[in-house]
Amino acid sequence: MSHFPVLVVTDRPDEGAIEQALIPFQEHACTGKCPKEYMTFNDTEAEYLDEYQTKSRKMFRNPAGELFSPYDDKFRVPNKPGTFDSKYETPDGWTEVEVPFKQLHSTFEQFMREWTGSDERDPETGRFGYWENPNKKWDWWAIGGRWKHELAYRNGKGSRPADQARVGDLDFEHIRLMRAGRAMQSWDEAQADRAKMEATDKMTAEQMDGQIEFVYGIKPGSTRDDYIAQCSKFSLHGVLMDGKWYERGQMGWWGIVSFEDGTAEQSNASTHRDEWQTKFDELLHSLDPNKYVTVVDCHT
Numbered sequence: 567m568s569h570f571p572v573l574v575v576t577d578r579p580d581e582g583a584i585e586q587a588l589i590p591f592q593e594h595a596c597t598g599k600c601p602k603e604y605m606t607f608n609d610t611e612a613e614y615l616d617e618y619q620t621k622s623r624k625m626f627r628n629p630a631g632e633l634f635s636p637y638d639d640k641f642r643v644p645n646k647p648g649t650f651d652s653k654y655e656t657p658d659g660w661t662e663v664e665v666p667f668k669q670l671h672s673t674f675e676q677f678m679r680e681w682t683g684s685d686e687r688d689p690e691t692g693r694f695g696y697w698e699n700p701n702k703k704w705d706w707w708a709i710g711g712r713w714k715h716e717l718a719y720r721n722g723k724g725s726r727p728a729d730q731a732r733v734g735d736l737d738f739e740h741i742r743l744m745r746a747g748r749a750m751q752s753w754d755e756a757q758a759d760r761a762k763m764e765a766t767d768k769m770t771a772e773q774m775d776g777q778i779e780f781v782y783g784i785k786p787g788s789t790r791d792d793y794i795a796q797c798s799k800f801s802l803h804g805v806l807m808d809g810k811w812y813e814r815g816q817m818g819w820w821g822i823v824s825f826e827d828g829t830a831e832q833s834n835a836s837t838h839r840d841e842w843q844t845k846f847d848e849l850l851h852s853l854d855p856n857k858y859v860t861v862v863d864c865h866t
Contacts, residue, residue: 570817571713575807579858596705604699611694618677622664704864711863734855742798749797756782801846814842
């Protein structure tokens with residue numbers, strides 16, 4: 567599960583306009599609410615039929631010839647203190663065997679029901695499988711959320727922070743100053759955390775560097791000025807405009823972002839940052855000044 571901020575561009579500032587822009591990218595599995603027009607059917611029948619006909623699973627056989635799942639609680643060995651991995655052992659006199667699925671389940675339908683949890687075929691296609699949005703990005707969203715007041719706009723009396731603004735009213739200098747302030751605070755917190763880790767004398771310098779980069783996005787060797795300058799640049803994980811979703815990389819669980827080059831990293835890491843910053847700036851400055859932008863906290 568992950569949270570990530572997206573700049574949603576709309577013609578109107580109301581929540582209904584934001585929702586309509588986001589709907590084409592809604593997950594179905596978690597929400598059950600994605601409109602059918604955005605979904606495709608993922609057929610799993612051929613894959614599972616091959617597994618049923620050709621594969622087997624591990625079982626425990628007792629001296630009487632009865633078969634049991636090796637993950638039955640009766641075979642579980644108590645965990646050692648401080649460990650969480652469950653282990654299962656074959657009792658004395660029992661044997662571990664490989665049993666074909668066809669022997670364990672008399673029909674393919676029974677196999678699907680008992681092994682995969684699929685009770686019946688899809689009524690529309692007549693096949694086993696599931697419907698999902700191939701363009702899914704989120705299963706829950708909120709305006710601002712964890713990224714409250716990322717924007718700032720001019721209102722005739724100065725500038726004020728906000729989650730939404732008309733493009734022509736955005737105050738980029740005020741946004742930069744707000745981000746710089748947050749970066750200064752993060753830097754100080756990171757140094758305090760490093761001091762605590764050093765005091766325990768339980769981590770190597772490399773381990774501490776890794777922890778600081780993971781939590782704060784501060785690369786080893788970075789100076790305070792470098793970090794503040796980088797964080798002051800306005801950028802979010804994604805931009806949704808004109809029905810198209812742009813993003814730094816594919817967001818996965820636990821804030822891990824995957825890239826087209828096959829690499830993956832924590833969302834606050836610096837790899838690929840410059841190229842995305844260039845794209846983000848290009849998109850932002852191409853917007854009609856009468857459009858509205860809203861920072862949306864998306865969850866996946």
